[in-house]
Amino acid sequence: MNRIRWTPVLAWTLLSSTMALTVQAQETPAAAEAPPAKRTPDLTGTYRDSRSTLRRDEHRFWDKTNDWVFTGVAVSRTLDYFSTLNMRRRGRQEILLSNDAVDNHAAFATIEAAATGASIGASYLFHRYGHHKLERWVSIVHISLATTGSVRNYCLKTFHTTPAQDAP
Secondary structure, X not given: OOOOOOHHHHHHHXXXXXXXXXXXXXXXXXXXXXXXXXXXXXOOOOEEEOXXXXXXXXXXXXXXXXXXXXXXXXXXXXXXXXXXXXXXXXXXXXXXXXXXXXXXXXXXXXXXXXXXXXXXXXHXXXXXXXXXXXXHHHHHHHHHHHHHHHHHHHHOOOOOOOOOOOOO
């Protein structure tokens, strides 16, 4: 049987998942790049800096909503991990991955972590290019699909094998 070497896969997964965490550290503050702001009064007469005002749909990437949404992605992927292992213990076959990948618990946990990192990375790309609604929807769809798959895994019946008949 041909065994897959998991060292490069593990290294790539760890690299990609940590990149999502370091994205915030690489952002430069807007005050260092922008020229001095003009102070203009808003409708209430309060003076605000022009660079501190955001459009209605703009927000910081690591805001409270994204924190909760990314936590939801991680929780749904964790649920998928345990539901898939439960399904394999009950004799069912994995559809999307090979059974060898799922049966190797460390590799499968790494795949699930990489999927979480990929979701955060895709959200960051949408955020970076101004698609703030799509940024949130990537995670919402990911949570929905992973949770639906987990519920499906738990709903599958256990695969029973019939014992072979004794030959005369």
